[in-house]
Amino acid sequence: MRCFLPKKIWIFIFLSVLLLFSLIHYWPPEGNSTVDVGPSQSQKAFNVLKERLQDVTRSYENIPYVPKEKVAGRLAVNGCVCEADKKPAIDLPFAQVLFPRVWAQDDFHTAFQRAELAKVKNRRKQEFNSLLQRYRTPADVLVIAEANSPLEYPTQGVEVRPLKTVLIPGLGLKEKPRPLYTVNLTATLGTFDVSATVDGVSVGGEGEMHLYLSSGVLSALNRQLQFVTYTNTLFHPRTADTVQFETDGHQAVFTIKVGHAVTPKLYYSGVTEEYNITALVTIATKTFLRYDKLQDLIDSIRVFYPTVTIVIADDNEHPEPVKGPHIEHYIMPFAKGWFAGRNLAVSQVSTKYVLWVDDDFIFTSNTRLEKMVDVLEKTTLDLVGGAVREATGYTASYRHTLSVEDGGEEGDCLHIRQGFHHAVQGFPNCVVADAVINFFMGRTDRMQQVGFDPRLSRAAHLEFFIDGLGSLHIGSCDDVIVNHASKIKLPWGKSEKEKAYQNFRYYSPGSGQIRNSLFFFKNRLQCLSSN
Structure with a gap:
């Protein structure tokens, strides 16, 4: 006589096994620890x-x-003066050509009002000391x-x-x-x-x-x-x-x-003690065939950050106007590509930090940019990722570690693993990793230094972090969350633009070959392993 378990029991057993597998697979190993990555340690x-x-x-x-x-x-001394040559008593023709005189300018401080100059100097000193502590080892x-x-x-x-x-x-x-x-x-x-x-x-x-x-x-x-x-x-x-x-x-x-000494690149964001997100952060995105999604993103941003600048790179064949205050809309050649758009958007940022978002994200009360700024201001991290919540309710932070193993004449081996290196002291929900999800805030100058390879046109993300390995110090905080617009749609319910987007985004011929050629030659890799 056969004994059949009720359907509910089978479902319970299946879910229990699935949960156990997830815990084993994603639970951080015992070796992970909490480390202080504040600039004061050095x-x-x-x-x-x-x-x-x-x-x-x-x-x-x-x-x-x-x-x-x-x-x-x-010998160099701790002080410098810009002095102009004295004007000759007799101004001869072509004297400046034959005997060029040195000119000097020492009035840069007049760009600020006298009443605020002392505060500006103090802010400049703080920013410079922070820069030294971050990059001097x-x-x-x-x-x-x-x-x-x-x-x-x-x-x-x-x-x-x-x-x-x-x-x-x-x-x-x-x-x-x-x-x-x-x-x-x-x-x-x-x-x-x-x-x-x-x-x-x-x-x-x-x-x-x-x-x-x-x-x-x-x-x-x-x-x-x-x-x-x-x-x-x-x-x-x-x-x-x-x-x-x-x-x-x-x-x-x-x-x-x-x-030569490296010239400092300091960002002036006012003299207030509190974080002025408008002066500190620019939001950058790239759009293609999804103006409806883009408008939803802009509307959600304006609920929480009405005056933050939004930079949009647009490579549509027939661009549509994107209007509104504090919006910069840049038109690119048709189908120029994903990373080319990132380069364009980030190149136009003049604030200390840039937040990258996809054009189908939605800001909520959990999308707290102040938290990201706080982490970047108080640690040596160059870039910090957040988490993305899907329409299904699943939230992902996409944390990975990268390591390159010497491979000799044949090229090196790149190993990608899910997980992170250690937690960040003082920020319980933040860890240090080498690659994060497609929602991140970074120091503008550091992101510009690494750049985004424009040859990666449609499918790319991890490649930026591979190029930045050894250069960028990266973290991830899973309590800063942005929502992802629903992708669930029946095939017969898709519009012509949505079908065209699918073709461009997921069926790009030759993209895999380009990616492999860049890994092989540009990054000098012979292979890649991942879990």
């Missing part, structure tokens, strides 16, 4: 290295020296190698501007007593000199690529080493000179970075 390392450097520079302060004005005058700080061999020298952190002069800090010799102490320095992209002289020390090779120093008094030699300068003589905007530092029987090598 400051601890800076302070330790700074204290050690001060100990080194205070050595031999009691030994007198004579400044060498010609060399010392070339302990690997950029000066480190002096103490004399495990007799030689002391800087292992990192020495930088010089192209064709400029800098003191080389941390040079020293810790040697046993002997009649004569000698050291040699050899460069390849510049020359050495001394900005001051010390009695009892012989110096040779000044102004040349090979410098010799010798003395019978070790303390005098070490004092002289504190005045050794390096001048870059071969222009390159970004390179490094390899310096050989030698004494009898010992040799050390260190590098001096040669390069």
